Amino acid sequence: MSDFILGLDVGTTSVKAVLLETGCRAVAASQALPTVSDLPDHSGIKAKEQDTGRIIDTLNRCIGLLPGDKLQRVRCVGLTGQMHGILLWRPESGCDWSNRDFFTAKHTSQLITWQDGRCSSDFLSSLPKPDSHLSVSTGFGSATIFWYMKNKPEFLEDFTVAGTIQDYVVSMLCGLDGCVMTPQNAASWGFFNTSSNQWNENILKGAGFPLHLLPQCVPSGSLAGRTRSQWHGIPAGTPVGAALGDFQCSVYSCMSARTDAVLNISTSAQLTFAMPADFNPPDSPQPVSSISYFPYFDSMYLAVAASLNGGNVLATFVEMLTSWMRELGAELSDSCLYEKLIHCALNQQTSDLRVSPTILGERHNPLCLGHVTNISTSNLSLGHVIRALCRGVLDNITSMMPVGCLQQAGVSRIVGSGSALARNEVLRQEVEKAFPLQVVYGQNADSAVGVAMVLCDRL
Template sequence: MTSYILGVDVGTTSVKAVLLETTSRTVEESHTLPTKSDINDDSSLKAKEQDTTRIIHTLNRCMDHLPRDKLQRVRSIGLSGQMHGVLFWKANSGCDWSNRDSFSAKDTSQLITWQDGRCSSNFLSSLPKPDSHVSVATGFGCATILWCTKHRPEFLEDFTVAGTIHDYVVSMLCGLDKCVMTPQNAASWGFFNTSTNQWNSDILKGAGFPVHLLPQCVSSGSLAGQTCRDWHGIPAHTPVGAALGDFQCSVYSCMSARTDAVLNISTSAQLTFAMPADFKPPGAPQPASSISYFPYFDASYLAVAASLNGGNVLATFVGMLTAWTEELGVELSDSCLYEKLIHCSLSQESTDLRVSPTILGERHHPLCLAQVTNISPSNLSLGHVTRALCRGVLDNLTSMMPVECLREAGVRRIVGSGSALARNKVLRQEVEKVFPLPVEFGQSVDSAVGVAMFLCDRSFLNQ
């Protein structure tokens, strides 16, 4: 009988669920919904939080769109999601299962996301040096918890467990009274040594960190547990893998050879390639370096230029234009305006306008904000500006990881993925101009597919 792997990605802006047929390893069913969960906090423009209740509600709606007869034949469940962020909840009461065979969030905090900016440069410089090759930045889980320890200690007293949003979902599905976390997510929090797979517990304790909140680390590919109840038709006691990083899963779904480099542009943007099997990361953080080393699978690493500025830059531009048109008495939806911008820029094949799109700075250079240069009367059309913005996103990435670096690593092909690339033909055109290598776009490639493929390849499915 046909069986399936359920892959779920809890992303920054949307939730996606796919059913992967185990024999053919093809996606037979898929559904995506926007979470619309951002919380606008007027008290602090730097705080970036999302409504946990709305995220879980979106997850349930997404699952409701998948055929129940196929869900009943799911052999295992894999989750990936947005890294770095932190969610708090109470052990044994983090959800409510009273709504038939789905759960809703209960006794949780809001999700503080990777985009959070409340940890200033001064605050980060006051933190102890981690025993890790990973530099700590604002939006990283451990930095956020340390900030809360100093500025909102009473807030932390309400919770006993912490993890990423996808760790939380795994814990609720399995009925765990703790959080288990893979090195992929742990490294994204900071203060985690990927060589020993251990938290910097003593260092954190010395800084006043509530170390009881640290998740239990398990290897990427481990079984977190089994579903404690029927869930949208998936039988109880179905194996659930420990949650993985969305970036690593995205790469897993499309890196078919070690000579591939993966370019992913969704909310943010990343350019990555696989390091040799014997590679070991540096022994200490390199905060000024634009290239990071992410733990991948089987003790290997990815070299990554991880930019904070990707599709979110284009979304901000569209939002700005929408606000301007409203002030002028004209109403256009964001989606309609986006399509018009793409149409205008397709007829504008090149531009000498230059846009540095780093509106969010970069982790290795947080004070480097956006600029527009080489402005002239002839390049002020929407076509010029939109194409320059798309080119700027790519120029920023290649300034972080130059093409020469790819060549030296033996990269022979660029694999393009991510929602922004799939949606934006102008961005794809600029990719082909920037990289003097063959480029292959995989519009259907994403983290939900990657986590399902990874679980399909793992032996615990037969347990």
């Protein structure tokens, strides 16, 4: 009889749970539910917070939909989820197990997500310089704590432990007195040196930072503890992995060879490949570089071009047309309009129209917004515009990580993934034009599957 790994992804908008069969590494069952946990911002500080209780309730409901007989044969539980954000709690009262088969959040803060905008550029520039190759941005856990130190120091006094939302779930499942965190999530918080795998304690101490809130760092892929109670039929004492980053897990789920690069185009877009085992990142942040280096597994790094502009650009264009049509007295759903636009573009194989789609800017160049050039009377059809827009998404990501960079790194294949690529044939055509390499699809990046695969490979 087969055993299973339970992989859980506590994402920004939804929770996903998968049961991975240990022998054949096939997904035996999966469920996903939206969390509907966003809280309104009445503060005027560009806060982005989510209701912790709703997230945990959704997690419990999601697991409850999985086959009970298979949950009883879970050998290990793996957690991943949204990076950068922060949740604070007191271990002794951080959850309630009185319902026995599941826990509910209790005496925790709300989740302050990676999308939080309360830390202005001026505020971030006032922080000490980190001893790290990664810059600190608004929405990062360390930056949020600094903000509370300055603006609401009494808020921090109510809590003794902090971590990401996935770290919190691990702590509650295992009944830990503190929080353990892998370098993948620690790096996403800021003020963490991935070469030494240590927090910048001296720098933070000098700035008056509450060091007791820093989690204990453990290797990525290691265990954090064992379940303290039975959980939805999963036996008490089941090993639980230390939580991992959702980006790293999504890459792990579909990068089958060191010579693969993964191109994911969903809401945003990412292009990444694994660096050589002996690679060391820069000594200091490179804020104007379009390529970042994220800690992966076994002391390795991923080179990442993470664009803010992907499928969201196409969605914005569709929303714009829908709004225009509504103003003109015509009605057509977004999904129907999207399909019609793709059909128009499929009939227009090329276009000399040029669209730079960076309407959201980029982290390394936030002031570089979108523009359209080479406009003529012959290229104003919807087919021309959509074809040029799709090519622009690819032109942008390849400008951040040029094809020559991939070839120099020994990349021989592009693994295409993401909802936008799966839905948009025009986008796939432009991918194949942009890369003079083999392009394969069908290995969709999935963080929940990835975290289960990590633990399956390490059992």
